[in-house]
Amino acid sequence: MHTLDAIMTRRAIKHYDATFHMPEADVERLFRHLLQAPTSYNLQHWRFVQVEDPRLRAELRVAAWDQAQITDASLLLVLCADTQAWQNDPGHCWRDAPADTRDLMLSMIHDFYAGKPQLQRDEAIRSVGIAAQTAMLAASAMGYDSCPMIGFDAERVAELIRLPPGHVIGMMLTIGKGTRAAHSRPGQRSLDAVRILNRF
């Protein structure tokens, strides 16, 4: 599917064929594209929790106000990120660069993030957003539907997936074969309302 068509036609789909099994080749293909999502300083700090265990899915559904897509979608991803990736072996992400470039980047990474917890969190959430749209558009292009989700008890979900210290949950994403079309759009803001020329 053409990129512009994927962008225009993608909608959040909340009802899925629970009997459909996504072929592993499609899951791998989706992940291969997801890993192309850009991250600042190439830190690739996202961690994608792919929930397959039906009992865990059921518990997550309770933590997400009983939304059916949690158990019924083919793929459930909890999109997390390591807010400490800037100090947890960032050299791994620059190992193929020339040594002087790598040294410069590692120095810049340290100076940019050290002592700035809000920036570390922003970075995690921002990268998850970029990755989520990458996955949603890839899914559309591959003939799947998706639903981005933030409506859940994040503390409970963190317990259930055993989120390690220093990590945050950015959002969840379900992908599968939708069974009902989205409702018509509830109200679009005009371009003039969101495009600002030069300054506010």
Added chain:
Amino acid sequence: MHTLDAIMTRRAIKHYDATFHMPEADVERLFRHLLQAPTSYNLQHWRFVQVEDPRLRAELRVAAWDQAQITDASLLLVLCADTQAWQNDPGHCWRDAPADTRDLMLSMIHDFYAGKPQLQRDEAIRSVGIAAQTAMLAASAMGYDSCPMIGFDAERVAELIRLPPGHVIGMMLTIGKGTRAAHSRPGQRSLDAVRILNRF
């Protein structure tokens, strides 16, 4: 361009043809697709500052450690969001829905965001991330290059664009005709390193 090709080939490009002028029809087309980026509760809380004024571009370049793409790219967007959109007329975003749906959503929106400043900020940053990748992939599909940017003095940029209270800057994005290819990838994490099965 096919969506999966756009995802695989997009790279951050930092050098642009400063003499190239992006046709207004392309700018409008890009924005038309950008506005399809999903937001939680359909709040569409992003505000896209399109900087055309050359003097303002020059000042922003100083605030961004003299990175050339700030002045040389055809399009410079400062991606912001209104963290208070949940209480600033959210009904506008649900005006076309049935009345009972609208009332339910407005009640849910209030309960979800009220009194949660970190969530309000996360939401802004997450939506900007989703929108940024929408714009970057649309740009690729339209034959343009792009560069996502967080390397700048956010306080100074906020002054320069007169960012209103309650708004945050999520990132910047440049779009235009690149003149140099990206360097080879500096180091990719393996799928096994970022995909977690069921729980950490």
